[in-house]
Amino acid sequence: MMRILVGSEKGAYLLDESSPGWRVEGPLFPGWKVTAFGRAPDGTHLAGVGSNWFGVGVHHSDNLVDWKPADSPPAWPEGSGRKMEQIWTFHGSGDRLYAGVAQAGLFTSADGGMTWDPVDGLNEHPTRDGWFPGAGGLCTHRILEGNESMWVGISAVGVFRSDDDGSTWIPKNDGIPSVDTPEDGERPEIGYCVHGLAHDPANPERIWRQDHQGMFRSTDAGDNWERIEEGLPAGFGFVIWRHADSGRLFTIPLESSENRVPVDGNLRVYASDDEGDSWSVAGAGWPDAPQFTAVLRRAFDGTADGAFCFGTSGGDLWLTRDLGETWERLGPSFPRIATIRLIA
């Protein structure tokens, strides 16, 4: 039985395959944007919600239908001058939980997400005064960990790595063109617009990066990055996902920063089975009719058994159950999709 949580611009929806077809429960959180899903260390489900008027919230659920608010969502301290605009991601790490937020920052919780503390080593980084937002805002949207290191992706600042449990963070963007510096200009320490990160859990020094400036790979924990775009119709996009067992990579190219739709309307997942050295269209089932829609940076999820689902800014859901060999467009459609969670 597969269930899919869809977080959208207008509430969340729970798709349940237990009955013939897909049964849709929702909207959950009517009137709220639903921007992140996660799990607390005890398995409780988490949802990050937000409103242009009422700020952000974190909700908890045991059954994905009944949700209760947390006592206190991540919040910037009074006097910080920063606004808590959105919860972008949750990440579980042992008995701790992390949340990446906009305006860009990292928070941690020791009580399953009921209360949160800022990770000052990143939030008050010496480069902070030079952090500026891109089109997607100034957001911490991806958290990876392994080999006692942690990486975060911040748009439009770059990737940072901590090797000391979050106390200090080092920018890791060598090899990435910055967003606004000429090629012959001096490389800035920050100003790199990472859109997505994935790594090999068995060898976390191998990291793949969908960046504003293209697709990249690091084999040394982010110390250096190399471009890997052979076979892609465009380097731009937001999605990078890696299947842990097979190593297969997925991405969804978009034409360019200026034109954020699939090239010629050909909405396709591209796969790589050689660590990103080359890419080709994954499987069959894609529509003949053009699809001028985008897939946002958190609007996908995959599972260990080879299911992968993504949602579009036009509100459609696409699913593969066989690691990209066949694709189906699910019947229901939704508001602009911000985030996806697959629950097998």
Place this chain on the structure above:
Amino acid sequence: MSVTVKLPRVLTQAVTTGPRHQAEGETLGEVLESLFADEPGLRNHLLDETGAIRPHVLVFVDAAQADLDTPVGPGSQVQVLQAVSGG
């Protein structure tokens, strides 16, 4: 003194009970603090990072727009309005 606080429907998802609450206090600020003691998840939705009422939220005490220093009386009605800006 006890006053009634009524929340807009969208905010009922941020509380553990319904839209009507009883709270204590002699000013709107005290009433809200009393409400937050029962419903801590509400604080962040009504107050911003400076501790002020959020810019696009209006709160009325007995049908008059109020700030945190506005006095409330016995049996006052506090009404939090739905968003007052946007298209």
